[in-house]
Amino acid sequence: MSEKLVLQPKNDMEKELPKEKFDELEQYIDGLEESEGTLIQVLHKAQHIFGYLPRDVQLFIARRLDIPGAKVYGVVSFYNYFNDKPPGDVIINICTGTACFVKGADKIMAQYEERLGIASGQTTEDGRFTLNAVRCVGACGLAPVVIVGEKVYGRVKVDELDDILAKYERK
Structure with a gap:
């Protein structure tokens, strides 16, 4: 049984973080030639290890890099790539770039928000x-374009959204 590092959970989804993952992150940080200027690199590695960047991981990184926790949080909250909440089992990414927007990405997003009962950026x-x-x-x-997990759906029409979603709903 793996040892758990329990650090005051903030919500039900953030209860226990495995000590082995902290050990892996610590080894990574210790292996860096220099820690100064490596915050984003370390955050990428941490998100790869943990799947997201909960508060306790951010504070761990701050302590190991000897920088303020507020600086770590500032970077995590600034960049869309970083997540401070655990992602869902199925991640739906809707491209909102110019070509996709012109072809109706806003309508696709609105339909998924309504269907799932959440806004963009939520679980x-x-x-x-x-x-x-x-x-x-x-x-x-x-x-x-709609990307669900690793599967890319192109030239998506609003009337296809339920069929796409049905492939990923629990049976």
Whole structure:
């Protein structure tokens, strides 16, 4: 059984973080030639290890890099790439770049928000789906684009959204 590092949970989804993951992150940080100027690099690694960047991971990084926790939080909250809440089991990314927007990405986003009962950047209460608006995904010829997990759906029409979503709902 793996040892858990329990640091005052802030909500039900953030109860226990495995000590092994903190050890892996610590090894990574210790392996850096220099820690100054590596915050974003360390945050990328931490998000890869933990799947997201909860408060306790941010504070751990701040202590290990000897920088204020507010600076770490500022970077995490500034960049859309970083998540401070656990993502859903299924992540739906809707491209909102110019080509996708012109071809109706806003209508697709509105439909998914209504269907899932969440706004962009949120996760459903059951933790199943996370909905994100993302900038250009580099598939403009397929606009509008919806990416569910690793699967890319191109030239998506609003009337296809329920069929796409049905593939990922729990049976």
